[in-house]
Structures are given as structure tokens and as C-alpha cells.
Amino acid sequence: MSTTAQSSTALIEQEEKFGAHNYHPLDVVLCRGEGAYVWDVEGKRYLDFLAAYSAVNQGHNHPRIVEALTEQAKVLSLTSRAFRNDKFPPLLEKLNKLTGFDKALLMNSGAEAVETAIKAMRKWGYEHKGIAADKAEIIVMDGNFHGRTTTIIGFSTDDTTTAGFGPFAPGFHVAEYGNMDALKALINENTCGILFEPVQGEGGVVMPPKGFLKELRAVCDEHRIIMVCDEIQSGLGRTGRMFAFEHEGVRPDGVTIGKALSGGIYPVSAFLANEDLMKVFTPGTHGSTYGGNPLACAVASAALDVLVEENLIEQSATLGDYMLERVRAIDSPHIKEVRGIGLWAGIELHPSAGGARRFCERLQQEGLLCKETHTHTIRLAPPLVITKEQLDGSLDLLARVLTDAE
Template sequence: MSIQASAPDAATTAVIEAEDAHVAHNYHPLPVVISRGEGAWVTDIEGKRYLDLLSAYSALNFGHGHPALLATAREQLDRLTLTSRAYHNDMLGPFAAALAELAGKDLVLPMNTGAEAVETAIKVARAWGYRVKGIPADAAQIVVANGNFHGRTTTIVGFSDDPTARSGFGPFAPGFVSVPYGDAAAIEAALTPETAAVLVEPIQGEAGVIIPPEGYLRAIREICTRHGVLFIADEIQSGLCRVGTTFACDREDVVPDMYVLGKALGGGIVPLSAVVADRDVLGVIRPGEHGSTFGGNPLAAAIGLRVVEMLSSGEFQQRGTALGEHLAAKLGDLVGHGVTSVRIAGLWAGIDIDPAVGTGREIAERLLARGVLAKDTHGQTLRIAPPLVVRATELDWAVEQLRVVLAA
């Protein structure tokens, strides 16, 4: 018996065709049209329910429509949504103070998207290199890792080695040196007097949840400190309890010079990102040198403040750890049965599918037919990142659906 993804029905097909006709084809979505969401579940326009194992690439760490976050958003919508940074607003200060305390830093520079936050970190690192370290003008370098995914702006794709992201979009900005991921010695070998920063993901998400060797982050911290180089951790996907700790760097008791945050920071309601660092780093930015009309808007700040308050309780760290251990045991049983390997940290897993049973996309489509939403990456890898509000029984059911489609 083989399991095939069911064909979309008429209403779903009509919506997809309308979207295809008027939306640029920069994504290749699964053939499902979502209309409602609650907790770890979503419902399509035909009334079919699906367990969401993607969480909008970790932007929905707290699930769909978390009551506390919706209440905060509704209250703020009735008061004030936008001022621009031309004026102060009464939510930005409290949000920044809470986020800085959560990260153990002094200052927050708020933006909107993850890519904006990475671009911000690059500008800050270069300014710090010139104004503090004394690097000659326009000579600053930043060391990055192969397999990285930090966003899709032209600067960022210029130091990507993913041909889909990079090809056809040059010329690219200079100033980046790429080394193998997980190799701290390669980072140190790449450093020069003109190196301002090292930018890495503590765990690479888009690459397939690639977890570096134990001690990698500690080695980067030591190398950067010894050479007078900033350590920038892109925690846009890995941060805010996705891996069972507040930040993925916490897994090695490491504190970077800059955290780059996004996705879950906006509670799955608004785009919200931030760079968080101490005053001796973020203090190099002067008025007029960087900004965003929507960055730090009161609606996003209010929601971000509520997110930080929720994270401060410790509940989601505990859930991410306990449920992650539960999920790891269940997924481990699939290795050798249609799965070649599993990489997991907290509630974030990369599952390598045996080519004999299908591609990652084909498995995702078969799971869709059985009421489970997941997404493929790099051909054979299935990524899952369930909301932190998911139940253990729901994870068990989802793994059973994966077992069935792999066996078929």
C-alpha cells in the first residue's frame, strides 16, 4: 500500500491559483490553505485540522493565538500602534529594559525582521571595528561559516554558499571570509588585524538543524576574546527557548558580544527583531546612522515585553527541554527505518530521509495528507520545530504518522 498526498479540493485549488497569479513565486508552499490556528493546531479553509510542526520557522514558539499575547496585542491596538522613532513611546523603554536583562546586556537596538537585525549587527560590528578597534577605513572583515543562513538581503546572500540564495544577485559586498562550520581552528586561522567580528548560528537551522561539536561555541568565545574580535550569535531561530534554553549559546554557558534575535520575539503576531549588546558595542551607533520607521513601534514593543515576561518564568525552557528529550527518543527509533540520521536540540530537529523512501518534499506532502505540517530543506532533510505548547501525546501521534509514511 502506498500513501499519496491527496489532491487539493476545489476551494483550496482556487485560492492557490489566485495566489499564484498575483504573488511573486519566491516560495514553494505545500498545497494547503490555512485559515485558523490555535495552540499547536491549524485548520484549513475546508475545515481539516493539522498539527503544526514548523511553527513558522520558530516564529510561533508560543503557538497560534496564545491568549496572553493576543490580550496584550488587543489592548495596545486600542491605545497606540506607531509613532516612528521621531518621538518616544511608552512601551519601547520597558521592552528594551526587559530584553536587555534577559540577555544580560545593556542595550537593545530594535528592528523588524531577522535579516534587518543581521544587517544591523554587521553595521554595528564594522562601526565598532573602526571606532574602537582602530581598523583602517573600509577594511573591516567579518568571519562567517559555510552553510550559513542569516537572511536574504543582497549583503547577506553575498556570503552564503547556497547557490539558490546567491546565484544571479551579484555583485556582492566585500568584507566577509567564510570557513567550515564547527571548526573553531579555522576561525582563528582566518582572523587578521582587520577582523571586526565572527558571525555564526549556534545551531544552523536552514542547513538542516546542524549542531556543532561540543565546545565549538566556547572555543569561539575564547578566540574572540583573545584576539579582540566581536562574537555575534545569530539566535533568530535557535533563541527564545527553541532548544530548551533561553539562548542556544546557554548550552555551552557562553555569552556572545551580540545577540541577534527575531522570529519568536514578536510572539507570532508582529515582525520584531533586535540586536542586544553591551554599551561599549552598541554605543558606537550615533543618531541618524541607522534606523527603521517601524523598528521599536509600540505595538511590537508591547508584545515583545510580554514575550520576555513569559520567557522569564522558566516554563518554556522546561517544556522545551522535557519535550525535546521525549521527541528525541521517539525519532531515534526511526533511524534505520526510512531515516538515516536525526539531529535534535530541544524541540528542533533535522531528520534525514533515506532516498529509497522519498525526498524530504515528498515526505512532507505525505505527512500533509495525514494531518501533519512539516517542511523539507536541502533535498533529503525534514525540519520540525513544534510550538513549545505542544503536548507529548501530540508529538507521539505526529511521529507515528511519520512512521506510517516512511513504511509505505
């Protein structure tokens, strides 16, 4: 630790005094990262098993992405969309050729990408389905997490997210996740879209029943409904495929991406869609000063190259199967259920275990950083660059903590 660096205790106290208390982080103060590792201000090394909610799928400070950032920052960082820049068009082409969609609309945060998708579905409903003005409805799923804007939290089923922030925007109906009968019951002549996560990450790595996505695609086709997948956490390799919806061989009409699109270096998100849906946007109907800026485009382009050229998607599939096999083999009375796909798992504990946070705090002490969600679930989401040796050491520790803890 540098002699001029502040201690963790001092920095935590400073944060508590001067910052809003809208998070409850673990008491570890990080100052450096490389690959699957991070270090705190005292110099202790940890394996990162959260990967910034999948934003650093490519690992911390990947040199190719950092180089793209620094080289572009020396030349041009921002033009606004009032003018064109030379990094924007190549990224659009790369995104669409890589993902198979026709058009891309770039924003900054994941929530902005979701807001873009909502606007697209509604406008399509008015212009192409003939829904009466201001009557468009979108079906979402319970247990969802799509962002923190007032529109998005208005259809959350998490009281912590919604309490005290109403009134909320109308036009959303919530179906039970994975329940096709419940979803069909909500469809009417005003239904313009269905927005859902093919894997609910914040919900604890929860997946719908097998075949749900295929049936949903058929329902959307039958009723002329736009199907949009939120793949901000699940996309770009996390589940062992480019997108989680690929596991069922379906194609949505649109998809939101973010987080790993930047490799954890600079905020950038996108809404990808087919031509028929994206053409609802005309000059002045949507925008962002920073959306599609040259710095973000250079970073995103490098992040995509790393994902593909270093075979990180294939690594997620192979090591993910191994990780799930090992986690499911842990013989602990605290474990109620293990859910997972790719390098992504949710370990749901029995309520009698006393909550997941105490296990995460114990793992932190031992050099492994995980984060609880919804009180009783430990999430595992290491960077996709993690090695089998690093994974084995982490899983040995996890097994020991879950087995030994009283």
C-alpha cells in the same frame, strides 16, 4: 467551512496567478490557528510541526499576546522614533534584564537585526580596534542562513540564494562550520567580527562539535574580535535554553533575535549587545521608522512574559529530549541521521529516499505539517506549547510514514 470561503484549489490558483513564485509551499491553505493546531479552509485540522520557523514558539494566537496587540492597537500603533513612546523603555529593560545584555536595538525583521549586527561589528572595528577605513572583515560559516538582503546573501553558500543577485558586498570570509582550524586561518588584523548560528536551523538543525563555542570565545578574546550569535531561530526557548549558546556556558558580545520575540503576532526583532559594542551607534547612524513602535513593544513584552511564566523553555528541554529519543528509535531504511536539541530536530534522509518533500506531503495528508530543507532533511519544530499527548500522536504518524513509504 463558511459558504463564502474559497476552496483551497481556487486560492492556490489565485496565488499562482497574481503572486511572485519565490516560495514553494505545501499545497495547504490555512485560515485559523490555536495552540499547536492550524486549520485549512476546508476545516481540516493539522498539528503544526514548523511553528513558522520558530516564530510561534508560544503557539498560534496565544490569547495573552493577542490581547496585548488588540489593546495597544486601540490606543497608539506608531510614532516613529522621531518621538518617544511609553511602551519602548519598559521593553528595553525587560529584554536586557531577561537576557543579561546591556543594551537593545529594536528592528522589525530578522534580516534587519543581522544587518544591525554587521554595522555594529564594522564600526567597532574602526573605532576601537583601529582597522583602516573600509577594510573591516567579518568571518561567517558555510551553510549559514542569516536573511535575504543583498548584503547577507552575498556570504551565503547556497547557490539558490545567490545566483543572479550579485555583485555582492566585500568584507566577508566563509569558514567551514565547526572547523576551528579553518576559522583561525582566516583571522587577520582586519577581522572585526565573527557571525554565526550556534544551531543552523535552515541548514537542517546542524550543530558544531561540542566545545566549539568555548574555543571560539577564547579565540575572539585573544584576537579582539566581536562574537555575535544569530539566534533568530534558535533563541527564546527553542533549544531548551533561552539561547542556544547557553548550552556551552559562553557569552557572545551580541546576539540577534526575532521570530518568537513576537509570538508570531507582529514583526519585531532586536540586536542585543554589551555597552562597549552598542555605543558605536549615535543619532543618525542607524534607524527604522517602525523599529520600537508601541504596537510591536506591547506584543514583544507579552510574548516574553508567556515564554517565561508558562515555563515554555523548560517544556522545550523536557519534551525535546523525549522527542529526540523517539525519533532516533524509528527503524526506517530512509533515515541517514537524526540531529536535534530541545524541541527541534532534523531528520536527514538518504538520497535514495527520493527527497524529503514527498514525506512532508504524505504527512500533510495525514494531518501533520512539516517542511523539508536542503532537499533531504525533514525539520521538526512544533510550538513549545505542544502537549506530550499531541507529540506522541505526531511521532506515531511520523514513524508510520517513514517506515511504510516505499
